[in-house]
Every structure is written in structure tokens, then in C-alpha cells.
Amino acid sequence: xxxxxxxxxxxxxxxxxxxxxxxxxxxxxxxxxxxxxxxxxxxxxxxxxxxxxxxxxxxxxxxxxxxxxxxxxxxxxxxxxxxxxxxxxxxxxxxxxxxxxxxxxxxxxxxxxxxxxxxxxxxxxxxxxxxxxxxxxxxxxxxxxxxxxxxxxxxxxxxxxxxxxxxxxxxxxxxxxxxxxxxxxxxxxxxxxxxxxxxxxxxxxxxxxxxxxxxxxxxxxxxxxxxxxxxxxxxxxxxxxxxxxxxxxxxxxxxxxxxxxxxxxxxxxxxxxxxx
Numbered sequence: 001x002x003x004x005x006x007x008x009x010x011x012x013x014x015x016x017x018x019x020x021x022x023x024x025x026x027x028x029x030x031x032x033x034x035x036x037x038x039x040x041x042x043x044x045x046x047x048x049x050x051x052x053x054x055x056x057x058x059x060x061x062x063x064x065x066x067x068x069x070x071x072x073x074x075x076x077x078x079x080x081x082x083x084x085x086x087x088x089x090x091x092x093x094x095x096x097x098x099x100x101x102x103x104x105x106x107x108x109x110x111x112x113x114x115x116x117x118x119x120x121x122x123x124x125x126x127x128x129x130x131x132x133x134x135x136x137x138x139x140x141x142x143x144x145x146x147x148x149x150x151x152x153x154x155x156x157x158x159x160x161x162x163x164x165x166x167x168x169x170x171x172x173x174x175x176x177x178x179x180x181x182x183x184x185x186x187x188x189x190x191x192x193x194x195x196x197x198x199x200x201x202x203x204x205x206x207x208x209x210x211x212x213x214x215x216x217x218x219x220x221x222x223x224x225x226x227x228x229x230x231x232x233x234x235x236x237x238x239x240x241x242x243x244x245x246x247x248x249x250x251x252x253x254x255x256x257x258x259x260x261x262x263x264x265x266x267x268x269x270x271x272x273x274x275x276x
Contacts, residue, residue, distance in 0.1 A: 003034050003041075003049050013053045017072060020065075021146055022203050022228045036071045043067070070147045077112045079119050079167035081218065084269040085247050086123045089214075092266065093245055094127045094134070097213055103137035107209065107239070109217040111143030111197060114154035114187075115167070116216060121191040122176050142209065144200035154197045157187040202232055206239045213241055219249035226255075233258060237274055246272040 005013075013033060014025045025032070037052055044064055046052045055061050056068045080086050097104055104124070108117040124139030145151050158180050164173055173185070180186040200209070202220070215236050221229050236246055237260035246261060248254075254261055254272060261272040 003038050005030055005033060005049050005053065009050055009053050012057065016057055017069075018225070021069060021073060021201055022225070022232075023073065023223045024225050024228075033072075037068060040064070040067055040071060066148065070149045073146050075110075075112055075219070077115045079115045079164075079172075080123075081116065081119075081167060082250050082269075084266070085216070085218070085271075086119060088247075088266055088269060088271060089120070089123050090127050090130075093214065093271070094124075094131075098131065098134045101135065101213065103135055104139045104214065105210070105212045106139065106141045106214040106216065107212045108141060108143040109200075109202065109215060109236075110220040111145045111150070111154055112147075113150050113159075113163070114143065114157060114195075114197075115163075116218065117141045117143035117154070117195045117197075118157065118176075118187050118191055120216065121194045122172060124194065125176075125191060139194055141195045142212075143195060143197045144209075145197075146199070146201050148199060151197050151199060154195075157192050158182075158184040159186075160184055203228070206235050209239060211241050212239055212244060214245045214247065215240060216247050218247065219252070221248065221252050230255060230258070234260065237261065240274045242274060242276050244274045246274070248272070 010030050010033065017023050017025060034049060037049060041047075041049065041052055044052065044067070046055070052064070052068075056065055094104070106120055108120060111117050120141050121139070124135075124141075128134055128139070143154055145154070160183070164177070164185055176188050176191050177185040178188050200206075217232075217236065221232065224232065233254060240246065250269070253270070254263070260274060262275055264271050264273055
């Protein structure tokens with residue numbers, strides 16, 4: 001099998017990927033394309049990476065297109081990533097929302113394999129355990145992703161030992177997981193029932209999702225062009241209730257020209273609140 005990709009083919013593929021899902025590949029990311037797409041050559045019985053890329057450009061190759069986008073947009077993640085966003089939920093954001101909210105709606109805008117939305121659900125349960133009267137109508141989390149493969153993984157809510165070792169304490173593993181009988185561990189119903197999933201491309205409209213009190217979009221915007229990033233941020237503002245919160249990745253920030261949010265410095269971390 002030939003895994004080489006000509007510069008012109010790489011540029012064409014870069015343009016395709018940005019058009020389809022907003023992801024911007026750098027000038028010299030051929031190695032990433034090769035590593036992500038090479039397994040698909042055998043799956044689709046293709047002799048070369050060039051053939052795979054060229055077929056992907058055809059609108060009639062829907063199954064291949066879907067597999068390619070899945071492969072290029074799947075990112076590794078872990079439980080309670082960076083720790084501080086979940087501590088801020090319990091110590092700052094939930095207490096503020098509790099004053100006049102009987103329920104909380106949270107959107108995990110790039111749920112990947114489910115660690116983020118389930119970590120949020122577990123944090124909500126921990127807060128309600130400390131404050132039994134809080135959010136009598138519940139803490140509801142919507143997880144969305146562009147990858148159907150990842151969404152299927154999320155809905156199964158099953159994880160192997162390696163996945164569970166990444167960011168999950170033994171105490172939380174005991175409290176929130178159960179043996180699923182196939183060598184995997186499943187998120188217990190108490191957390192699972194608070195989370196739902198649906199397919200969404202962040203380039204599309206968010207109108208049908210409704211309004212949220214909190215949006216998590218962590219370690220995603222770094223893959224978009226400045227123009228697409230600005231568009232997504234504007235749509236996030238429209239999807240948030242007044243004074244709602246936006247939580248980005250540790251290395252991400254909003255443009256200084258954005259007027260929809262105010263920045264709140266925490267210790268540690270930064271969060272953003274919709275102005276009105």
C-alpha cells in the first residue's frame with residue numbers, strides 16, 4: 001500500500017476538511033493525515049492514500065467521507081481534564097446559578113468519547129450531594145460531536161482500564177462505574193441518565209439545541225481559522241442564557257474584539273460570562 005501524498009493532494013484535502021468541518025491543518029501535517037487515514041485504506045480496500053483522498057472528495061462516497069471525518073476529528077481526552085473547570089463548577093458557578101435556577105442546562109460542545117460530559121454529570125451529582133436542595137429539577141448535559149463513531153461510544157458509556165486510568169481517581173471510579181460484564185466498566189445510571197447526545201457540526205446552526213446556562217468548548221477552537229472561531233463564539237453567545245458561562249481550554253482565549261462576553265479571572269483559570 002502506498003501511503004505517500006503529493007503536496008497538491010494534501011492541499012486539496014486540507015481545503016476539503018476546512019470546508020466540511022472548519023478544521024485547519026498546518027502546512028506540514030502530512031504525517032497526521034497519513035497516521036489517521038492509513039487504517040482506512042485496508043478497511044475500504046484502497047491501494048493508496050492518494051486514491052483514498054480523491055475518493056473522499058466525491059459527494060457520492062458518503063460512507064468513506066464519514067469515516068475520514070471521523071478519523072480526522074477524533075481527539076484523545078481524559079476525565080476531569082485540567083481539574084480546575086470542574087472545581088469552578090462546584091465552588092463558583094453552581095452556587096451562583098443555584099440562587100435562581102431549579103435546573104441547569106449544560107452543553108459539552110465537543111464530547112469526543114464522552115469523558116467531558118460524564119465528568120460534568122459526576123460533578124453535578126457531587127454538588128447535589130453536598131447541597132441536597134440544589135437544582136431540584138436536575139443538572140442536564142447535552143454532548144454533541146461531529147463524529148458518529150464517537151457518539152456511539154458515548155452512548156454505550158463503556159471504558160477500558162486504560163481510558164479509566166486517565167484522570168479518574170479510584171474513589172470516583174468506585175462511585176460512578178460498574179462492571180459491564182465484558183471486561184469494560186460502564187458509567188452508572190445515576191450519571192448516565194443526566195446526559196444525552198446528538199450529532200452536530202459546529203459550523204451549523206445551534207438554534208434547535210435551545211438555551212444553556214453553561215457551555216464547555218475546551219481544546220477545540222484551536223483547530224479553527226480565526227474567522228470560523230469568531231463565528232462559533234457569536235453562536236455560543238446566542239445559545240447561552242443571559243449571564244451564562246462559557247468555559248474554554250486552558251490555552252484558548254477570546255478575541256479582544258469580542259463584545260458578547262466578560263472575562264472572569266479565577267484562581268486558577270479563566271471563564272467567560274455572557275454580558276446580557
